Amino acid sequence: MKETPLSNCxxxxxxxxxxxxxRLDGRQTYDYRNIKITFGTDYGCCIVELGKTRVLGQVSCxxxxxxxxxxxxxxxxxxxxxxxxxxxxxxxxxxxxxxVKLNRLLERCLRNSKCIDTExxxxxxxxxxxxxxxxxxxxxxxxxxxxxASIAAIVALCHFRRPDVSVQGDEVTLYTPEERDPVPLxxxxxxxxxxxxxxxxxxxLLVDPNEREERVMDxxxxxAMNKHREICTIQSSGGIMLLKDQVLRCSKIxxxxxxxxxxxxxKALENDQxxxxxxxxxxxxxxxxxxRITAFKMEKAPIDTSDVxxxxxxxxxxxxxxxxxxxxxxxxTPGTAQIGEGxxxxxxxxxxxxxxxxxxxxxxxxxxxxxxxxxxxxSNIGSQDAPIVLSDSEEEEMIILEPDKNPKKxxxxxxxxxxxxxxxxxxxxxxxxxxxxN
Amino acid sequence: MEGMMQPDAKMRTxxxxxxxxxxxxxxxxxxxxxxxxxxxxxxSASFLQGVAEKSRERLIRNTCEAVVLGALHxxxxxxxxxxxxxxxxxxxxxxxxxxxxxxxxxxxPMRALFCGVTCALDAEGTLVLDPTAKQEKxxxxxxxxxxxxxxxxxLMSTTKGLYSDAELQQCxxxxxxxSQHVFRFYRESLQRRYSKS
Numbered sequence: 001m002k003e004t005p006l007s008n009c010x011x012x013x014x015x016x017x018x019x020x021x022x023r024l025d026g027r028q029t030y031d032y033r034n035i036k037i038t039f040g041t042d043y044g045c046c047i048v049e050l051g052k053t054r055v056l057g058q059v060s061c062x063x064x065x066x067x068x069x070x071x072x073x074x075x076x077x078x079x080x081x082x083x084x085x086x087x088x089x090x091x092x093x094x095x096x097x098x099x100v101k102l103n104r105l106l107e108r109c110l111r112n113s114k115c116i117d118t119e120x121x122x123x124x125x126x127x128x129x130x131x132x133x134x135x136x137x138x139x140x141x142x143x144x145x146x147x148x149a150s151i152a153a154i155v156a157l158c159h160f161r162r163p164d165v166s167v168q169g170d171e172v173t174l175y176t177p178e179e180r181d182p183v184p185l186x187x188x189x190x191x192x193x194x195x196x197x198x199x200x201x202x203x204x205l206l207v208d209p210n211e212r213e214e215r216v217m218d219x220x221x222x223x224a225m226n227k228h229r230e231i232c233t234i235q236s237s238g239g240i241m242l243l244k245d246q247v248l249r250c251s252k253i254x255x256x257x258x259x260x261x262x263x264x265x266x267k268a269l270e271n272d273q274x275x276x277x278x279x280x281x282x283x284x285x286x287x288x289x290x291x292r293i294t295a296f297k298m299e300k301a302p303i304d305t306s307d308v309x310x311x312x313x314x315x316x317x318x319x320x321x322x323x324x325x326x327x328x329x330x331x332x333t334p335g336t337a338q339i340g341e342g343x344x345x346x347x348x349x350x351x352x353x354x355x356x357x358x359x360x361x362x363x364x365x366x367x368x369x370x371x372x373x374x375x376x377x378x379s380n381i382g383s384q385d386a387p388i389v390l391s392d393s394e395e396e397e398m399i400i401l402e403p404d405k406n407p408k409k410x411x412x413x414x415x416x417x418x419x420x421x422x423x424x425x426x427x428x429x430x431x432x433x434x435x436x437x438n
Numbered sequence: 439m440e441g442m443m444q445p446d447a448k449m450r451t452x453x454x455x456x457x458x459x460x461x462x463x464x465x466x467x468x469x470x471x472x473x474x475x476x477x478x479x480x481x482s483a484s485f486l487q488g489v490a491e492k493s494r495e496r497l498i499r500n501t502c503e504a505v506v507l508g509a510l511h512x513x514x515x516x517x518x519x520x521x522x523x524x525x526x527x528x529x530x531x532x533x534x535x536x537x538x539x540x541x542x543x544x545x546x547p548m549r550a551l552f553c554g555v556t557c558a559l560d561a562e563g564t565l566v567l568d569p570t571a572k573q574e575k576x577x578x579x580x581x582x583x584x585x586x587x588x589x590x591x592x593l594m595s596t597t598k599g600l601y602s603d604a605e606l607q608q609c610x611x612x613x614x615x616x617s618q619h620v621f622r623f624y625r626e627s628l629q630r631r632y633s634k635s
Contacts, residue, residue: 040523040524041524041526042524045523045524047523052476052477054476056521056523083519083521084517084519085476085478085479085519085521086478087478088478088479137521139476139521140476140477140478140479141478142477142478284523284524285470292472293630293631293633294472294473294631295470295471295472295473296470296471296472296623296626296627296630296631297470297471298470298623298626300467313604313607315607315611
């Protein structure tokens with residue numbers, strides 16, 4: 001569905017408000033929206049909410065053979081999908097530009113910064129390594145997808161536990177989660193993307209733009225940083241020309257923001273860890289706030305199924321036997337059978353073609369398309385061994401190689417053929433239907 | 439001129455910390471749902487319930503088509519987008535429940551509500567409602583039914599495995615009993631949503 005265009009007055013309003021240092025949701029220029037992180041029951045599943053933007057992250061792993069030129073390193077695979085529910089404009093065919101841009105940025109941020117130790121993912125050098133796959137789904141688009149996605153990816157990776165593996169000589173043992181506790185991934189640092197939106201040719205700057213602000217912005221600067229103030233990735237798009245000190249100022253702001261976000265992530269991970277250890281309830285079910293009017297929970301409920309058997313027997317006793325008796329299939333020749341009878345040809349006479357007499361079994365009379373195509377009928381006249389040349393028309397010569405005793409019908413597509421009479425074995429006159437007008 | 443409504447549903451089939459085996463007797467796992475949680479679509483709901491993609495899509499679509507009053511919205515396309523957050527068994531039933539709640543949240547006129555219930559028959563013939571993933575794997579047959587709220591009639595059924603027709607009727611009767619529970623959950627959550635207090 002096409003995105004509803006932004007009206008001129010809304011655009012003017014937003015820009016005027018930004019000039020007066022006001023944002024529609026009341027934030028300050030450098031304020032982030034509320035970040036909420038929730039975890040699922042499985043390790044590696046999390047949902048990150050940045051204001052109303054929601055991203056679901058899921059990590060999974062598999063043992064595969066390594067890449068040829070990197071035999072001792074594991075494989076990392078990232079994938080961000082813009083679900084159709086995130087915004088009406090995200091249709092399955094139409095999202096390519098934005099999708100490619102976001103995916104590329106995520107890859108640079110997470111893969112090239114070497115935040116995950118890929119050497120530790122190696123099990124048997126050259127033969128078996130872990131392939132870690134991070135899938136991100138955007139569930140709701142309210143601006144700043146890249147920040148939310150990068151937070152979701154790093155949180156999911158930190159939360160994930162892979163199965164334990166031990167190598168003894170040539171033997172590799174993969175333990176299930178029940179046998180041995182799964183092992184976390186080895187993560188060096190946590191790169192987080194911070195987005196800056198620029199307006200009026202770089203005069204005004206906003207951190208964490210929401211969807212409306214993104215629509216009216218001139219350009220976007222994304223800086224991926226970790227808490228040690230190391231820049232992992234920096235990208236400027238939109239064609240705005242930034243001054244050097246603007247970029248430096250942004251990187252300082254990013255440093256502060258990344259510290260706050262990293263603390264938040266650590267706290268969330270610790271909380272989840274604690275709850276799991278204490279045996280409390282965890283998972284998305286628990287994160288649904290019970291005070292909210294739009295949320296509702298109900299406990300496990302027993303269902304009384306004691307009278308189910310009696311009810312079922314009653315129903316069966318009262319049920320009538322199936323009314324239609326399906327006729328048994330009639331086998332004409334190996335590979336050709338008929339079930340039931342075809343219905344009468346309701347097309348009537350076409351051009352000059354004579355009505356077909358029943359020529360023989362039809363394969364699967366059930367398939368009755370109403371597409372009219374050529375039907376050629378091969379009939380057996382007596383028992384001839386020589387090949388029969390069927391038609392003398394301009395259509396291609398059809399030669400039967402091995403005529404059988406039983407008449408066969410060869411057709412390209414089926415038509416409602418007239419088949420009232422019981423098929424007979426006596427020779428049937430050849431008929432050729434002219435090609436029907438399509 | 440085309441209008442488009444987008445009820446979207448996120449489903450989570452999870453049962454929290456439940457890892458102990460279910461005792462004898464049937465029970466449904468605990469439910470939770472949240473509505474209107476996404477700002478972009480017209481309606482959204484998240485439903486948690488303790489190949490085949492295309493075939494599942496088709497089943498859900500047929501159930502929705504049977505229930506939604508399409509004649510009131512001519513030349514309109516209604517898109518239902520479902521995102522599986524995690525799968526802990528009874529996925530199709532959870533999808534159906536989430537789709538119904540999302541349609542209600544979006545305000546799409548329907549002739550009845552519908553719910554999905556899954557039954558599993560294990561090797562001895564014991565009936566288990568709302569099976570977990572492990573129970574589903576070990577079951578001899580898995581039957582999923584979509585029932586409507588007005589007269590508990592059957593809207594859709596899909597089954598996998600071997601079972602007798604007596605067992606089918608039993609499962610259907612059990613599913614009807616379970617659907618009472620689901621519909622009560624719908625009603626209470628909607629009452630809460632639209633309550634003034």
